[in-house]
Each structure stands twice: as structure tokens, then as C-alpha cells.
Amino acid sequence: EDKVVQSPLSLVVHEGDTVTLNCSYEVTNFRSLLWYKQEKKAPTFLFMLTSSGIEKKSGRLSSILDKKELFSILNITATQTGDSAVYLCAVEAMNYGGSQGNLIFGKGTKLSVKP
Amino acid sequence: NAGVTQTPKFRVLKTGQSMTLLCAQDMNHEYMYWYRQDPGMGLRLIHYSVGEGTTAKGEVPDGYNVSRLKKQNFLLGLESAAPSQTSVYFCASSSTGGRLAPLHFGNGTRLTVT
Numbered sequence A: 001e002d003k004v005v006q007s008p009l010s011l012v013v014h015e016g017d018t019v020t021l022n023c024s025y026e027v028t029n030f031r032s033l034l035w036y037k038q039e040k041k042a043p044t045f046l047f048m049l050t051s052s053g054i055e056k057k058s059g060r061l062s063s064i065l066d067k068k069e070l071f072s073i074l075n076i077t078a079t080q081t082g083d084s085a086v087y088l089c090a091v092e093a094m095n096y097g098g099s100q101g102n103l104i105f106g107k108g109t110k111l112s113v114k115p
Numbered sequence B: 001n002a003g004v005t006q007t008p009k010f011r012v013l014k015t016g017q018s019m020t021l022l023c024a025q026d027m028n029h030e031y032m033y034w035y036r037q038d039p040g041m042g043l044r045l046i047h048y049s050v051g052e053g054t055t056a057k058g059e060v061p062d063g064y065n066v067s068r069l070k071k072q073n074f075l076l077g078l079e080s081a082a083p084s085q086t087s088v089y090f091c092a093s094s095s096t097g098g099r100l101a102p103l104h105f106g107n108g109t110r111l112t113v114t
Helices: none
Strands: A003-007 A009-012 A019-026 A030-038 A044-047 A056-058 A061-066 A071-076 A087-092 A102-105 A109-115 B003-006 B011-014 B019-025 B031-038 B042-049 B066-067 B075-076 B089-096 B109-113
Touching: A003 A087, A003 A102, A003 A109, A009 A019, A019 A030, A019 A087, A019 A109, A030 A071, A044 A056, A044 A061, A044 A071, A071 A087, A071 B003, A087 B042, A109 B075, B003 B089, B019 B089, B031 B075, B042 B066, B042 B075, B075 B089
Parallel strands: A009 A109, B011 B109
Antiparallel strands: A003 A019, A019 A071, A030 A044, A030 A087, A056 A061, A061 A071, A087 A102, A087 A109, B003 B019, B019 B075, B031 B042, B031 B089, B066 B075, B089 B109
16 A cells, blocks of 8 residues: 655754654655645645655755655754644655556644744 | 635535535646545545546545536535545646646635534
């Protein structure tokens, strides 16, 4: 059975700290891994990773994929209270649901950044 | 710049009642999806559509039906609501075929079934 596991499930840090969120997966016919940030409503897209070892960066956020060890990490440096959210990891597996690749989501990591 | 719009935002149903959730996107996306999000369960795919007139089952399709009569709209129906369908429902869309593009989500519909 395909699965995506995120850890930790929740995390509390103080402003300025650096955090690392983890996502491991077991899927057939892996195609891509995506990270989303969910505040109060709709998840918003952060990164899509398809190749091992290539870091994606956007400001204080960065992510990397290891296709050999089947995991990805999301790093946030110099955290701010606005980073407080649930961070979702999702994997596209080609055979899930038939010929069309669909996303399998992890349960998310709830990050709380205290002032 | 609306993106993906879901209506209604909130709804309370009694067991056995029916309702339809509407999702509309203005990005000319081919693919549309309905997910439900429950505490501790993450996002789970209910049904999806790869184009106008097509629908397919996802991970948790039982108790739901969908229709995609127009490219921009994707409807999710509950024929006889049950308390287990209490959840937050998200609609999403994406543009691509072969390589899945990032999903664009609506703001969700919070449904309570009593």
C-alpha cells in the first residue's frame, strides 16, 4: 500500500530557530514529491521535487529529495510567527487511481512559531 | 483573480439529507479533484476528473457522486448524508496531463452532519 509519512506531527519553536520537517514515502512508480503550506484555509504550493540531490529554495525555505532513501526534508531558517502552519507533503504515484497520477498526502506537520 | 471557488463555505445537514458542493475554476484547468480533510487523516482523494465529461474514483469514493458537465465546474454530491461525512472538503485543479502540476486549492467547505 502506498503511503507518505511525515514527522514530527507537531513542533513548537521560537522565532529565529531553524526547523527541519521530514517526509518519507513508499509508493510504486514515484513521479514527484510536493510540499504545501496550509494556514487556515487552502493549502498553498511551496515546492515540487523530481530529482535527487537538487535543492529547491524560496527565501528562507528550502527542500531536497533523496530518491534512494525515499525521503525529503523541508528546512525553514530564521523562523517567523508567520511560518506557523501545517506543512503537507504529497507524493505523485503514477499508478494510484489508474492511469492518471494522483497525489497521496501525508498527515502533515503542525509548526507553531512562538515570538 | 478568483482561482478555485467553493460554495458553500459552511453547511449543517441532518442524517439522510442530500446536498451538492460546487467547485468552479477560472484557470482553464483540465484536471479537478475533490478531497476531504479530517483531523489526523490528512487529505484523502474522493473523486477526480481529467477533463470535461469524465470522472473517476479516488481513495474514499463511497457515499459521494460527482459530475463534470462543464470544464470549469466540478460538483460533489451527497445523496444521503451520514455523520461519518462530517469533514472539511477541498476542491483543487491542475493544468497538466502527463506530469502532475501543482494543485490549486479552494478555501474549503466545512460540512457537519448531525
